[in-house]
Amino acid sequence: MREYTRFRWGVIAASVAIACAAQAAAPQGIVIDGRFEDWEGIPVAFHDPEDDGSSLDFGELRIASDAERVYVYFEVGSPINIQNDNRVVLSVYDATVPMIARPHWREEESWRWVFGEREGQIWTLLGPEDFRQADVGLRQAPTVTSRRFEVAFDRDAKLHGRYLFPTGLLRMTLREDVRGGDVVPNPRGQVGVALSDEAPPDPLAADLGRQEPRHVRLLSYNVLRDKLFAHTAPFARIVRAIDPDVICFQEIYDHTAAETKALVDTLLPGADWSAVGDADCMIVSRYPIADSETLPPNGQNVWALIDLPDDDYAADLSVVSAHPPCCADNVERQNELDAIAAWMRDLENPPGGGWKFPWHWFRLGPRRNLVYPGSARLPRGTGVVVAGDMNLVTYEHQVRTLTDGAIRITSEHGPPHLPDWDQTPLEDAFPYHTTGREAYTWRDDSDTYAPGKLDYIVYSDSVLGLGNHFALWTHDLASAELGPLGLEGSDTRTASDHLPLVADFYFPGDAP
Numbered sequence: 001m002r003e004y005t006r007f008r009w010g011v012i013a014a015s016v017a018i019a020c021a022a023q024a025a026a027p028q029g030i031v032i033d034g035r036f037e038d039w040e041g042i043p044v045a046f047h048d049p050e051d052d053g054s055s056l057d058f059g060e061l062r063i064a065s066d067a068e069r070v071y072v073y074f075e076v077g078s079p080i081n082i083q084n085d086n087r088v089v090l091s092v093y094d095a096t097v098p099m100i101a102r103p104h105w106r107e108e109e110s111w112r113w114v115f116g117e118r119e120g121q122i123w124t125l126l127g128p129e130d131f132r133q134a135d136v137g138l139r140q141a142p143t144v145t146s147r148r149f150e151v152a153f154d155r156d157a158k159l160h161g162r163y164l165f166p167t168g169l170l171r172m173t174l175r176e177d178v179r180g181g182d183v184v185p186n187p188r189g190q191v192g193v194a195l196s197d198e199a200p201p202d203p204l205a206a207d208l209g210r211q212e213p214r215h216v217r218l219l220s221y222n223v224l225r226d227k228l229f230a231h232t233a234p235f236a237r238i239v240r241a242i243d244p245d246v247i248c249f250q251e252i253y254d255h256t257a258a259e260t261k262a263l264v265d266t267l268l269p270g271a272d273w274s275a276v277g278d279a280d281c282m283i284v285s286r287y288p289i290a291d292s293e294t295l296p297p298n299g300q301n302v303w304a305l306i307d308l309p310d311d312d313y314a315a316d317l318s319v320v321s322a323h324p325p326c327c328a329d330n331v332e333r334q335n336e337l338d339a340i341a342a343w344m345r346d347l348e349n350p351p352g353g354g355w356k357f358p359w360h361w362f363r364l365g366p367r368r369n370l371v372y373p374g375s376a377r378l379p380r381g382t383g384v385v386v387a388g389d390m391n392l393v394t395y396e397h398q399v400r401t402l403t404d405g406a407i408r409i410t411s412e413h414g415p416p417h418l419p420d421w422d423q424t425p426l427e428d429a430f431p432y433h434t435t436g437r438e439a440y441t442w443r444d445d446s447d448t449y450a451p452g453k454l455d456y457i458v459y460s461d462s463v464l465g466l467g468n469h470f471a472l473w474t475h476d477l478a479s480a481e482l483g484p485l486g487l488e489g490s491d492t493r494t495a496s497d498h499l500p501l502v503a504d505f506y507f508p509g510d511a512p
Contacts, residue, residue, distance in 0.1 A: 029201040030064050030071045031432070032152050033439035034142030034453065039064075039073045039150070045193055046185045053182025056080070056088070061174060061184050063193045066200040069137070069152045070165060074174055074184070079145040081394055083449060086116040087177040090151075093190055095169040111164060113138070113153075114177075118448040122159050131159050134445035141439070143452040144396040155195070168195050203435035206481040208241055208502075211467040214312060215504035219244035220387035220457055222323070222498035226254045229263065234488070234495040238472065239267050241485040242502055246306060248321035248387040249282040250498075257282055277302040281321040281388065290316065291377070296339045301388075303343065305378070314507040315381045315463065318347065322388035330394050337401040338413040340386060345405060345417035347377045380421060383505060384460035389442075389498055391454055403428060403458055420460045427461035429503040431469045435476050444497045457503045467504035 030038050039062055048058040057077030064071040072090065080086045091112045111122040113136075120136065121128040137154030157164045171190040175183040185191055210217060219242055228235050228249070239247075252260060260282045261275035268286075275284040276292040280300040283292070290307040294300070301324075306317040320343070324336040378384075392398050400406040404425040405417045419426050432439050440451035459466070474482065474491045482489055492499055 029066075029437065030069075030150070030152070031437060031439055032071070032139035032141045032150050033430075033432070034146070034150070036073065036148060036150065042073070046191045048182065048184045048186055052186055053077070053176060054180030055178055056086075056176045056182050058174060058176075058182045058184045061191060063170065063172075063191070065155070065170070065193075065195040067197050068155055068200050069139075070155055070170060070195065071150065071152045072172075072174075073148070073150045075148050077147065077182075079147055079396065081145050082115050082140055082149050082151075083118060083143065083393065084116060087181065088115045089113070089175055089177045090115070091173045091175070092164065093171040093173075095167045095171050095192075110162075111159070113151075115140075118450075122162065122164075124160050124162075129160055132448060133450040135159060136164060138450045139438075139440070140450050141453065142396075143393045143454065144399055145394070146396060165195060168197070169193070170195055200437070203437055203476065206434040206477050206485070207468065208434070208470070208472070208485060209468065210504050212506065214510065215467045215506045216246065216306075216308065216313075216317060217242070217244045217502060217504050218246045218248065218319070218385060218387060218457065220248040220250075220321070220389075220455060220501045222250040222389040222455065222496060223252065224496040224498070225251050227496060228252065229255055229259075231495070232263070232267075234491040236267050237487050237491050238474075238495060238500055239264075241487050242472070242500060243268070244502070245286050246317070246319060247282075247284040248319065249277075249284065250280060250321065250323040250389045252277070252282050253279055260284060276304050277321070280323050283319055283321045295320070295322075295343055297335060301336065301340060303347075305382075312510070314509050315379065315383055317383045317385065317505070318378055320344070320386040320388070322386060322390065324391050326391040327393065330398075333391060333394075334398060334401065334408050335412070337390075337398055338407045338409050341401055341405040341407050341417070341419065342413040344384065344386070344419045345414070348380075348417075348419075348421070381463050383464045383507065384419065384421075384426065385457065385464075385503075385505070386426065386459075387455075387457040387501070387503075389454055390456045392456070393449075393452065393454065400425075402426075402456060420462045422462040424462065426458040427466075429457040429459060429466055429469045429501075431457065431471045431501050431503060433473050433476065433499075434470045435473075438473065438476075439471075441471055441499050441501060442497055443493075443499070455498055455501050457501055459503070459505065463507065465506045465508045467506060469501075469503040471499045471501050473499055 042062045042064045044060050045063045046061045059075030062073040091109050093108045094110045113120040120131045136157040140151040171192045257275040257277045264273050264284050271286040274289045278294050281302045283304040285306050288307040289304045291305040293303050301322040303320045324333040405419040407413045407416045441455035443451040474487050
């Protein structure tokens, strides 16, 4: 890592605090993914004092950069959702203007990003002009409530004839825009860092292959309201390049499982495909489906037991394809996630076996058709996978419902239950883009929401190993990579607003 030295200029004029750095480099690469290990080598640009804000209480601020992006990490003290219902503002100042104390925040301010409103303003001769996340290449994570966030902006973003970062110096503040709100730095001033021109790490070569031919490849794909059937060509190229064994589709509303099977037969001929599902979610498998059910409360999510060949695999594969509701529908999303967790709990055959208490007999409130499986549906050691567009865009607890079985509505769904066979959480496969530089699974540049991780593949790592896994975004692949794969650069953008997620699984005890 390039040498990093930080100077404090002290208090200037009316208590203007500045933190300056020789370089803010990210030679190993920062990936905006909601995991923060890659920030550990980046020095703290400013550490805000505790208990100095009326609401939020900022903590550490770190800044990194390379020739392509500027990255910011910050702590907020108490959990918030960075996309909604907050007053956090990041302001960037014109580094060419001498810095003096000013009574108003807008003095010298070049532009700002208002996180809770999902929009920015840039100051022009005609006054403020609004801009959206796609205009500046905004990346931010996580998409759920947290005390820590990371964001990035394109270094070469240009609005109204002006670059967002016109010089090699960044001057910024972070504040909660409420009366008595916390400010970084405090006392009033600006944090200053020199931006690095180091090239980012080279993107990884596209590797869509399996590490071993015997690995079972699962594809999870939200196909944007039956677009799979209406505009089949890009999906055909994508599915053929991935060549999955099991497909978890979401947003198939107007076509049956039989119609979905028939289409996959044409896309991937030569296999005896099976398909189950009703409205929204489908599971399609090149191996026989031994059992299946649509899940409570509304029958849109679907479960299947994939009968893997006994001669080749140590156990079968239990798969859920899920699509809880989006956006502000937190209650119903939690209800569906709880139902999935309860379904997984009641599918298991715990040590000692035995009868499970029928919690659904005693549920309160409006009745739904909650019917859970019996106590011995799955042999111990069956591989368990839950995949789909989970729409996890609000509360962090909903992520833990998915991975940890942390049921919230226990009156309807019964007690929490760690879902892996060894009484631990399910593991998030966490596919990154094939380039290794991005982690989002949903993107719509016309929307106010920045790209984010909405799609998940979680699995029982006590019995399943994870091979190759990735999210496919064809726009970033070179022509030399696209051609041999039979792909076009526009395929994933044209097909859906969600990316296809891929994970290869194996049973570690299988013979080679």
